[in-house]
Amino acid sequence: MRIAARDLAIGHGRVAIGSGLSLDLGPDEIVCLLGPNGCGKTTLFRTLLGLLPRLGGRLTLDGHDIARLSRRQVARSVAYVPQAHTPPFPFDALDVVLMGRTARIGAFAQPSAADRGMALQALDALGIADLAGRDYARLSGGQRQLVLIARALAQEAPLIVMDEPTASLDFGNRLAVLDRIAALARPGAGRGVILSTHDPDQALALGARVLALSGGRIVAAGPADTVLTAERLTAIYGVPLTVERTASGRRVCLPALQSSAATIT
Known part of the structure; x- marks a missing residue:
């Protein structure tokens, strides 16, 4: 089971807030959608679920136009976890x-x-x-x-869409939820998960494929380790950020502080 969008335009009514969006999600993978508030993450998810009509492009579920499928057919293939x-x-x-x-x-x-x-x-x-x-x-x-x-x-449903599943959770609960998300899409589980988050560290921790959204367009796509550079994150969020490697080898995103002695990658 795969959901795929090609050159998708999204919005409310006739007002487009995103265009040229292409993505796909299949089993045994996690895709993280990153971007600032108002960039269209929730609107994109509602369009993928068939709750909002697309304004342009193609959107298919296992090759079938999602607009031609019944709500039950979509619900048997794609589940939704709201904020x-x-x-x-x-x-x-x-x-x-x-x-x-x-x-x-x-x-x-x-x-x-x-x-x-x-x-x-x-x-x-x-x-x-x-x-x-x-x-x-x-x-x-x-x-x-x-x-x-x-x-x-x-x-x-073999595909699960999660809209900021760790929003408003404390640190411990965020870790618990992320651990369960990783288990959902483990190799052989037969599930695919796409989630939105404001925290690049979550994408790095999950080893996810990343779609970086800014200004209603996908500005970068690929493995988290490749996509989440200091320069790109600074451009997306509009504040100076660094991506540093810890003693254990993990990469983390931090504010760019002048006093930082860590190596920036």
Whole structure:
């Protein structure tokens, strides 16, 4: 299963905010979309999901024009993990995960025992089976984000779109969520993940393929180690940045401080 965009134009109504966008996502890979606020990341994701019509170009799902597919067909192939989610009614975490089964059983059908088993399995895969009976609205931010990822797993979609999945999380929860994301797209898992983030370090840590978005266009694409240079990041974010190598060999992005004695790469 692959989703591919070629020369895609995106926007709201007739107002274009991005054009000339080309990307593809298949199984066993992670793609990180990087860029400043307002560059079109969320609009691009909503277009990939078929929630917004494209304004130009091509967008296909396994070679089929996504505009010609039903919402159920798209939902069986692509799952969505939003930045935040507040249900209108109180739900247990298990109920939220069961919502991911809608694409498989229909909007008004009752979940079967097998569906509940699938939801519990998704929670267990993320190490949060103990949250099944807890009030979702009373969970911590990190726990809610993991529940939303479990909902995507229960959907059984081979492709997962995540819109800033670590936004507003504390340091520990960010690490926990990133660890689960890495596991989702491990070799042989058969899943592909595309996520947006404001943190270049996350792309470096995940060893992801990067799409750098600025001014509504993709200005660079390729492996994180190649794309995320100090010069490019400084141009994208408009502030002086360095990319330095730690004693362990990892590359990290830091503000360009005059007192820094580390080697800039």
